[in-house]
Amino acid sequence: MSLQSSAYTNTLQASLTNKQYMALAVPIIISQMTTPFLGAVDTAVVGQLPNPIFIGGVAVGSLIFNTLYWVLGFLRVGTSGFTSQAHGANNHVELLYSLFRPMFIAMVIGGLFILFQEPIKWAALKIINPTSGVAGQAALYYDIRIWGAPFALMNYVILGWLIGSSYVKLTVYLQIGMNVINILLDVLFVTSLNMGVAGVAAASLIAEVGVMLAGIFILLKLKLVDIRSVHLVKNIFERTVFIKMIKVNRDLFIRSICLLAVYTIFTSKGAQMGEVELAANAILFQLHFIMAYCLGGFGNASSILIGRAIGSNNNQLFSDTIKLSAKWGTISGIVLSLLLFICSSVIYPLFTSIEEVIECILQYQGWLLLFPIAGFWGIILNGVFSGATEAAQIRNSLMVSMIFFIVLVYVLIPVLGNHGLWLSFTLFTLSRSLVLGSYLPKMSKSLF
Known part of the structure; x- marks a missing residue:
């Protein structure tokens, strides 16, 4: 079996470059x-x-x-x-x-x-x-x-x-x-x-x-x-490895259930706001998914490189991956927000021709502009911890953030309406990034 998969073989011996990182991330995106x-x-x-x-x-x-x-x-x-x-x-x-x-x-x-x-x-x-x-x-x-x-x-x-x-x-x-x-x-x-x-x-x-x-x-x-x-x-x-794989998959499954619960609550609460708000939220949420898929490409690239670093016991590759992931995640988050802001007059009419819905979208688009900046780190760290097969931390961060979101929804919506729903989701996204990020130093020390 050939293990030569491209330029990445050399990253085990040398510092990871921007070119190598992006050559891995872009095709995934x-x-x-x-x-x-x-x-x-x-x-x-x-x-x-x-x-x-x-x-x-x-x-x-x-x-x-x-x-x-x-x-x-x-x-x-x-x-x-x-x-x-x-x-x-x-x-x-x-x-x-x-x-x-x-x-x-x-x-x-x-x-x-x-x-x-x-x-x-x-x-x-x-x-x-x-x-x-x-x-x-x-x-x-x-x-x-x-x-x-x-x-x-x-x-x-x-x-x-x-x-x-x-x-x-x-x-x-x-x-x-x-x-x-x-x-x-x-x-x-x-x-x-x-x-x-x-x-x-x-x-x-x-x-x-x-x-x-x-x-x-x-x-x-x-x-x-x-x-x-x-x-x-x-x-x-083989007992030991198979049990570990089952545990990792179990924790990732719980993570998915937590995300699904958040998305379901968001959709359900949005449906109670009225037909126009429901339509606007649906379009904004579709754009959120497109952004998440894009940022997920960096998460997947990080997962590959982190796993490679751990498998080869290469602390340098591990550190380089974290730094480049943070760098390109930040850049991508800002670029996605700017693109949406600049091109909004072109993008929104692609989804609907109803003027009332477009006007409603413009009222709430500010929350979507915050999503890539608030959420990129959590999405990338999801890849980092997945590559390290440390899924318990991913599970815990989503459970904590989900509970936080539910509390916020019931506190903020009666006061702020649909803005309260979007604020709750934005803070959920930020919470996911912060909670998972808090586990990173401890994981780094335990691995090397």
Whole structure:
């Protein structure tokens, strides 16, 4: 197996440069930014159908899967951390285990989703509570796409393993490949074959299966994984390491649940503000996600390098990564805020043509401008601690910040209304950065 993944091999012996750091971060950012784009294309294609229940059906169905898969994002994050550490230690066997172990978990969870697909569908539709027409289309979408669950989760593992091994460009190709396949099939099935919502779901299913198979092919073709190493599978349950992996994934899962709770409360409280405020909040929150995906690219780059530093016991690489992450995170946070401020007159009309909603957005955009500055450090540190496989601190920071957010919501909204909701979310974001940052000195001392 070749461990030569690019210029990053040399970072184990020399100081990490800005060029090396950005060469790792930029492709990850590009890869991450494809995610919101895919949802937009699905909506645009189904939006050409004559009845709005089709749009609602795809929106509700997508929400179910986006939520399920987002909560299980620990499969990618955890895999990346263990892989980068094994790579840094030049441990070929553990590098394979860092793929086999989470792959087994992904297959089990995906299988359980298929086995319990009816109860999951019933619970999801009960919680979302759409109209009967939308519910019927959402159920149609769900019944088709649920069969892709094992493949989608295995894709998470493959992407995490490739990222942890610094084969970042391969992850970009796989992500873009999945999006292109999905878009082409969307157009074929919906526009040409008139398959409606079923066509959108089938396109996503085929894209997920195809990319998983392509990922396996790449691993074998480039000899990143040797087929002769399959016999190692029998040892994936080695007690000490397997338990550690389960604990890390458990803590990252709790972290995701806390974030999901915050997003749900935000949406629920926003819905009580009125239709115009709800629409404005929804658009601003979508822009927040785009910013978060961008900043998450730096977090993923940090995760790779921190894991490599720990695996190779390289304190210099660890320190360089922290410094460059702080530097580029600060720059990116400021640039994102400035771009949104300068281009707001162009960006907001892309989301809505309703003048009243745009005016409402302008009232609250100041809070969104603060998000990248308040939140970049927490997002980057999430990558740092993930790369160190120190997920308990990530869990704790989100639990504390979530409780803080809930208290703020019930105190500030009665006084400040929608401004109180956004202030609560901004302080939650800042709290996440500060609490997780407080763990950094202790972790640094314990590792080196």
